[in-house]
Amino acid sequence: MNLWKEFSKGLWEQLPPFRILLGLCPTLAVTTSAENGLGMGIAVIFVLTLSNTIVSLVRDFIPKKVRIACFIVIAATLVTSVELLMQAYTYTLYQQLGIFVPLIVVNCIILGRAEAFASKNPVIPSFLDGLGIGIGFACSLVVIASIREVLGKGTWFGISLFGENFEPFTIMSEGPGGFIVLGILLMAMNISSAYSIKKKQHITDPSVLVEKGQKSTPLTNVQ
Amino acid sequence: MKEMVRMVVTLTILCVLSGGVLSFLKTYTAPLIESQELNLVQGPAIASIFPSYTNNPVAERKTFQVDSTSVVIFPIKEGDTLTGVAMEQTSPGYSGALGAMVGFAIESDTIVGVNVTLFKDTAGIGSRVYDETFRKQFNSLQANEDLSSVDTLSGATVSSSSFINSVKKAATIYLKLKQQMIADFS
Numbered sequence: 590m591n592l593w594k595e596f597s598k599g600l601w602e603q604l605p606p607f608r609i610l611l612g613l614c615p616t617l618a619v620t621t622s623a624e625n626g627l628g629m630g631i632a633v634i635f636v637l638t639l640s641n642t643i644v645s646l647v648r649d650f651i652p653k654k655v656r657i658a659c660f661i662v663i664a665a666t667l668v669t670s671v672e673l674l675m676q677a678y679t680y681t682l683y684q685q686l687g688i689f690v691p692l693i694v695v696n697c698i699i700l701g702r703a704e705a706f707a708s709k710n711p712v713i714p715s716f717l718d719g720l721g722i723g724i725g726f727a728c729s730l731v732v733i734a735s736i737r738e739v740l741g742k743g744t745w746f747g748i749s750l751f752g753e754n755f756e757p758f759t760i761m762s763e764g765p766g767g768f769i770v771l772g773i774l775l776m777a778m779n780i781s782s783a784y785s786i787k788k789k790q791h792i793t794d795p796s797v798l799v800e801k802g803q804k805s806t807p808l809t810n811v812q
Numbered sequence: 813m814k815e816m817v818r819m820v821v822t823l824t825i826l827c828v829l830s831g832g833v834l835s836f837l838k839t840y841t842a843p844l845i846e847s848q849e850l851n852l853v854q855g856p857a858i859a860s861i862f863p864s865y866t867n868n869p870v871a872e873r874k875t876f877q878v879d880s881t882s883v884v885i886f887p888i889k890e891g892d893t894l895t896g897v898a899m900e901q902t903s904p905g906y907s908g909a910l911g912a913m914v915g916f917a918i919e920s921d922t923i924v925g926v927n928v929t930l931f932k933d934t935a936g937i938g939s940r941v942y943d944e945t946f947r948k949q950f951n952s953l954q955a956n957e958d959l960s961s962v963d964t965l966s967g968a969t970v971s972s973s974s975f976i977n978s979v980k981k982a983a984t985i986y987l988k989l990k991q992q993m994i995a996d997f998s
Contacts, residue, residue, distance in 0.1 A: 652819045655823055659823065663830070676844075678844070
């Protein structure tokens, strides 16, 4: 089993939330500033990596019929621990993320990875899968949050970028801004992947070449 | 049958373990969380109410008993004389407890100012209790008044009446404890 592949698939191939479209609630709700996005991302990395590891450790003891309940108990315990630790050590971040931290329990990515990957694979690949997907999710949150913060408040991680005369694009830091940014990014990613698939087909699929009567054309001619 | 037992046993063990871990963490983090709240919520709230004082109200706080419940009182001193006290009271708001920090002036028995310490209601609607225009209505009211002169916020009646209720509770406690507080803090 290729361990690097297990880790790296979360960074592009299955990048949440753009590729697997899970975990949209925190994506839309907390990405009002880059700092919040990063905080949420780190919390998800922590919970996802640990829950994948634990689920994979106990996967042979858990009867098939109660597996979902067991996964939820594990995820809920981890999330409550994160909430308590955040309150104890990073109270200001806790005040910002507030109600969204308990929502990580029902973040579909956690349950999705437990069910689809960790319950069927050994510990090390599961750990790497959780870490990869978690880092991918955190990066996506920071990207969305950066766009929203820069446009909506004129700052990035709290640093003012455009000076006093900047007129903030307020809708970006409100709810609808989240949908708009997510939609545009999804569109961009789909266009780019459609384009790359098309390119690949032109090169590898001989039928395409036959159709166009270009079987003998050099590959460099393909657009 | 055997499978059934196995299911029950697995879930039970898992839940017991998770409960154990959480109760350990809860007791371990409780003092840390309390000190974070004192420094980052209650301390700043007191500082925003009283324009000047020379002591450290958070460090000198004391717990008092009123009608079998305990209240934490923060003393406000100018030099050695006790000029005021502050306390936090909560009431059920629109979606969770809503907390008010209330400051009293000892000499005149008036409210110096109020601030919000705990808020879980709707942002943009109930959150108007944070507004200066709402909060300053309480300034220099007598502690024994019924606070009927305070206008609630239209559209946020639950949040604002809950806040008024907390201030009322604090005023009642203040009047009951006044002599005891003066004796204890000087």
